[in-house]
Amino acid sequence: MDASAMESETTHRLLMADGRASAGGGKDVSGDGAPGGGGEEQDAFDNLLEAAGSHGKFQIRFNIIFNFSLSAIVSMSFLNYVMAMTVPEHWCYVPGALESNISRDRWKELTLPREQGTKGDMAYSKCKMFNVTAEDIIMEQFFNQTVIHKEITGCQYGWEYDTTWYVRTTPSDNDWVCENELRVTNIFMYARIGDVIGAFVFGQLGDTIGRKKVFMAAIPLLVFGRMAAVLCSGIYPLFAICIFLSNSSLLPVFQSPLAIGTEFCCKENRSRINMLQCVGWTLGISLTPLLAWAVGDWVILTVATTLPSIIFLLIIKMMPESPRWLMARGRPEEAYKILCDIAAVNGRKLPSNALAMLKETVSRCGKEKTFGIASLFSSKRLAGYTLLIFLCWGINSLAYYSLVLNVGNMSGNPFLNYFFQSLVELPAYLVAMWSTDNIGRRWTQSVFFILLAIACAVLVAVVQNPGLTVVTVGFAVFAKFSVCITFYAVYLQSLETYPTCLRQTGTSTNSIIASLIGIIGPYVVYLGTSVDARYPYVVLGTCSLVGVVAATFLPETLHEKLPETLAEAQHFGRGQRYWSFPKNAWAKKKSLSTTKDENSCETKAF
Known part of the structure; x- marks a missing residue:
């Protein structure tokens, strides 16, 4: 098809869409009772986007750079502080071991009492010692003069740390153990609070000033916060503030390019874009523990995995603002310019009256008036979906974050444990993409919540048995596998349920609620390290059962047109039955594959 024929065909579709909208007179023309709140008018934009190319070279380039490469690099910043906060094996330091020429194991036997651990075994105390001197120990070791009454006391001379895996971590540098052990847990809490505040502030800004500007503000804040944390780790309040600030920017860094990519691609590729970001995320968090293993130093790890994020500010010109968002904000000229750029890169040409069509669409639809988070509750249906997404997202966040933090408490090589827990996300996302696109x-989401609950039940039964370590690790990995799939599904579902004018506000609000629920994650893990190793899995298994019920009441968004306005969102999902699968899913896929014209030979963007 040549350029003139393509322009003619596109103009015809635009005029047809314009005619349908005019015939409706702004009233209900949909046949299902939904008011004509802009859906037909938005056909004009969709057709222009199709003319510019909704799955061409422009989308490929953008998604590889900002939804894959960015995700791979920035995900390292998510995990680097988690690994930096690892508490190595430790025990009370009693001076004199080197001078006495006694082995470490024998010295610990003579100076440290044993106590029951969280897994039911007897181990050397981490926070108590016998109140003995080096002379007492030497007399007992070499002259068989046993100290009869060994008083037990707290660590009087500080702590020793096992350097088998870590040369140094933030807690070992600052002795955040024993009476100060909650400092580590509280840092994770401050990080989650940062997620909450950042999601709220940047989420509102994303739908107000634009996705791109939010991204440009979030990257510098992330880098500054992590680098400042390295410099002031010895001052606990300042360190906590730096972690808070850097974490407040993490979610917007991921959400902004994902929202942009989703809003200028064809609907068949939305799941693929989400998948591409997930693959980048998995790559980043899989490489981080291997890098940590190589350097063993939390300072080097933090610097090496944070500074590369600056690269994306240097190529920011390659990130456009979302033309769909610009249309929603009543800015057709800017949307037209971006569509022209898309068309140029994709080797397409917009029809000559494209700008006039966009202006007419905006003048007819007007600028969508929203009231931030309050608009998520503007109708009974949208409010119900919002609450269900809040609950599902929160449970996923709690489960994911708790499983990540709990890796440090598992037996064996901590770096390999992190690596396997991270690597399992790749097959999980592949399964998730296939399942969400077919089932x-x-x-x-519902099925894998059930599998997550089953995995947690098995872990409760085996986690305290030293002879079943392999089984424990295996089911912990499977639990992570399941929660990655449920998280993938609800993330995609939320993007497709909220209207364009509230998409970033909605996803950011989800993050706020999820982070609020996730704040208890570090304390759930703390129960496992300080009270009973089974307790975290009891909590997560129970929450998973709640997630099963909530997920089944969400709308099915597969093959559904993205809602553009609040009016469309109020009726989104109407008519779907509870016991049903996506309607004609296979038929639609077959239809899509047989109706593509010669232009579909272009490589699809992810």
Whole structure:
């Protein structure tokens, strides 16, 4: 098809869409009772986007750079502080071991009492010692003069740390152990609070000033916060503030390019874009423990995995603002310019009256008036979906974060444990993409919530048995596998349920609620390290069962047109039955594959 024929065909579709909208007179023309709140008018934009190319070279380039490469690099910043906060094996330091020429194991036997651990075994105390001197120990070791009454006391001379895996971590540098052990847990809490505040502030700004500007503000804040944390780790309040600030920017860094990519691609590729970001995320968090293993020093690790994020500010010109968002904000000229750029890169040409069509669409639809988070509750249906997404996202966040933090408490090589827990996300996302595109978003999430609950039940039964370490690690990995799939499904579902004018506000609000729920994650893990190793899995298994119920009441969004306005969102999902799979999913896929024209030979963007 040549350029003139393509322009003619596109103009015809635009005029047809314009005619349908005019015939409706702004009233209900949909046949299902939904008011004509801009859906037909948005056909004009969708057709122009198709003319510019909704799955061409422009989308490929953008998604590889900002939804894959960015995700791979920035995900390292998510995990680097988690690994930096690892508490190595430690025990009370009693001076004199080197001078007495006694082995470490024998010295610990003579100076440290044993006590029951969280896994039911007897181990040397981490925070108590016998109140003895080096002379007492030497007399007992070499002259068989046993100290009859060994008083037990707290660590009087500081602590020793096992350097088998870590040369140094933030807690070992600052002795955040024993009476100060909650400092580590509280840092994770401050990080989650940062997630909450950042999601709220940047989420509102994303739908107000634009996705791109939010991204440009978030990257410098992330780098500054992590680098400042390295410099002031010895001052606990300042360190906590730096972690808070850097974490407040993490979610917007991921959400902004994902929202942009989703809003200028064809609907068949939305799941693929989400998948591409997930693959980048998995790559980053899989490489981080291997790098940590190589350097063993939390300072080097933090610097090496944070500074590369600056690269994306240097190539920021390659990130456009979302033209769909610009249309929603009543800025057709800017949307037209970006569509022209997309068309140029994709080797396409917009029709000559494209700008006039965009202006007409905006003048007819007007600028969508929203009231931030309050608009998520503007109708009964949208409010119900919002609350269900809040609950599912929160449970996923709690489960994911708790499983990540709990890796440090598992036996064996901590770096390999992190690596396997991270690597399992790749097959999880592949399964998630296939399942969400064939079974649907709703049932995928429900089924894997059930499997997550089963995995947690098995872990409760085996985690305290030293002879079943392999089984414990295996089911912990499977639990992570399941929660990655449920998280993938609900993330995609939320992007597709909220209207364009509230998409970033909605996803950011989800992050706020999820982070608020996730704040208890570090304390759930703390129960496992200080009270009973089974308790975290009891909590997560129970929450998973709640997630099963909530997920089944969400709408199925597979093959559904993205809602553009609040009016469309109020009726989104109407008519879907509870016991149903996506309607004609296979038929639609077959239809899509047989109706593509010669232009579909272009490589699809992820």
